[in-house]
Structures are given as structure tokens and as C-alpha cells.
Ligand SMILES: Nc1nc2c(ncn2[C@@H]2O[C@H](COP(=O)(O)OP(=O)(O)OP(=O)(O)O)[C@@H](O)[C@H]2O)c(=O)[nH]1
């Protein structure tokens with residue numbers, strides 16, 4: 009009889025040993041756009057942990073070269089790989105590229121002993137997690153330690169209750185459903201009754217995972233790393249968890265897409281009063297400025313990097329948003 013091909017073989021988790029053959033734990037950090045994933049990643053890298061951590065980040069256009077330099081400068085020796093996610097469909101590319109990124113990292117095996125993988129805000133962590141399960145070769149090198157979902161205290165409820173077109177998944181809910189640890193971040197932006205409501209909502213979506221509340225994603229690292237969420241003896245197994253994924257639509261909201269704009273020159277700071285994200289060259293400022301926006305909130309962070317004398321000053325904007333209805337389904341062909 010033909011096997012149901014939706015049900016891949018479970019890769020057995022080997023006994024953990026020491027030395028170069030030991031499997032490397034991977035923690036998936038997910039969460040909706042702007043929730044605080046990169047903040048958590050940077051926090052982990054700068055805390056005391058006696059680990060050599062490699063990171064895999066999404067690449068949203070060239071802009072994340074900045075995020076990269078932030079992570080690297082803060083952590084000293086660091087091995088990083090990038091998920092190339094430019095314009096186009098987010099959920100399709102994340103799995104293939106995630107696999108490639110981990111394989112690339114594995115060529116530097118022995119130089120690190122932990123991997124943190126930050127997904128895009130719109131990724132289905134189930135799709136990323138399942139690559140540990142279906143790829144036997146990968147399964148012998150690494151194991152999935154846990155899925156950590158960062159939730160925006162201020163906008164989380166809005167993301168969770170957003171009506172999606174029929175048949176589409178609410179990514180924010182999926183990310184929480186799959187979490188081994190849910191971190192409700194940005195508690196400084198909400199009052200206690202909003203927290204109670206959101207906490208209740210998170211608990212109703214995920215009855216088993218641990219829930220923590222943070223500001224600036226500052227969390228006790230022992231609560232995040234080495235969770236061993238999928239070890240057979242304790243807790244839910246990955247296979248069971250991914251049932252959630254299997255029974256639902258393979259694709260996330262195709263009405264979302266990303267578009268990168270590049271504009272040479274310098275801009276007036278006063279004119280930046282809109283929801284945007286990117287790197288800017290601001291008049292009279294020596295350093296590159298990073299702009300991050302979530303809904304109507306945004307921040308301008310002066311970075312440590314100066315514009316070089318000969319470097320063309322280019323403003324780069326990455327928009328992530330609703331696809332106009334007249335665009336066809338698969339954006340890859342458009343760019
Ligand atoms: N007020 C407040 N802002 C925060 C907190 N944590 C993070 N931020 C800010 O929220 C913004 C988004 O944080 P990131 O860590 O980049 O979020 P992200 O989830 O990595 O975002 P994407 O990768 O773009 O999806 C940044 O400007 C952070 O400085 C917090 O606890 N309180």
C-alpha cells in the first residue's frame with residue numbers, strides 16, 4: 009500500500025553525546041511583525057550563556073545588513089546565515105531557505121553549539137519546524153529544541169482577531185498555537201486589563217505552552233534555551249504538534265507581500281511621519297539611522313555605522329502589507 013505522503017518519517021532523536029558529533033539544538037523564534045523577535049535574539053546574544061550561538065535571520069532586502077552588524081558586533085565571534093526573502097511569497101521561501109541556511113551553517117560545525125532561527129513575522133513556524141522532521145540528514149546534525157513565539161502586547165489582540173479571507177490562516181494564531189514558550193512583550197505599552205484579556209486569549213489558543221511577560225524581550229535565558237520540548241520523554245512530540253499544521257491550509261495569507269524601494273539622497277526627518285521601516289540617511293547626521301514601525305508607532309534608532317565618504321547615500325524602505333486585489337496570486341513572476 010502507498011504510504012500517505014503527507015506523513016513524513018519521524019527522525020529519531022539520538023542520545024546526546026559530547027564532541028563534534030553532538031546534535032546542535034535549534035530554537036525557532038517566531039512572532040508577528042514587530043513583536044520583538046530581533047530584540048529577543050539580540051538580548052540572548054548579549055546575555056551570559058556560555059554558548060557559542062549561531063543565528064539565522066530573515067533577509068528583508070539589504071536592510072537587514074544592519075541587523076546583522078548589530079548582532080555580530082554585540083556577540084563577538086558569531087556565525088550567521090541569512091534567509092534570502094526579498095519580494096515575493098513569504099511562506100514558500102522560508103522552508104527551503106531555512107534548510108539551506110542550516111546546511112550552510114553545518115559546514116562550520118564544531119564552531120558553535122546552539123542555533124537561533126528567527127522567522128519572518130508572517131511565517132508559519134510549523135513549516136519551518138517540519139523541516140527537522142522530514143530531512144533525515146539534517147535530523148542527525150540538529151534537533152529542534154523549541155518554538156518561542158513573541159507576542160506584541162499592544163497589537164497582539166488586533167493581530168489575533170483580524171478577519172482573514174475565507175480559507176486563510178491567521179498567522180498570529182498559528183504562531184501561538186505552536187509555541188512551547190509564548191512571550192507577551194511590550195508590556196510597558198498596555199494596562200493590566202488589556203494584559204488580562206490578551207493572556208486569556210493566548211491561553212485559549214495554546215493551553216500547554218508556558219507564557220511569560222516581558223519588556224524589550226528581556227527574559228531569563230533558562231526559560232528560552234534548552235527547553236527539550238520535543239524529547240520523547242517529556243511533553244508533546246513534534247509529530248503530534250504538527251498535526252495542527254497538517255490539517256490546515258498549506259499556505260498562509262497570500263494577500264500579504266513585501267516590496268522594497270530604494271531612493272537616493274537624504275530625507276527630511278519631519279517628512280518621515282508615516283509607517284515605514286528601513287535605513288535612512290538623515291540630513292546633518294553622521295550615522296545611519298534605522299527606522300522601525302508597527303502600525304502608528306515607530307522609532308528612529310541611530311546606528312553605530314557611519315556613511316562612508318564615497319558611499320552613495322541610499323534610503324531603503326521595505327513595505328510589508330496587504331496585496332492590492334488586482335495583483336495575481338503568485339508574486340514571484342512579477343519581479
Ligand atoms: N515599547 C516597547 N518597544 C519594544 C519592546 N520590545 C521591542 N520594542 C521595539 O519594537 C520594535 C520591533 O522590535 P523587533 O525586535 O525588531 O521586532 P521583530 O519581531 O524582530 O520585527 P520584524 O522582524 O520586523 O517582524 C523595535 O523598535 C523595538 O525597539 C518593548 O518591550 N516595549
Ligand SMILES: [Zn+2]
Nearest residue numbers: 097099100259
Ligand atoms: Zn506560499
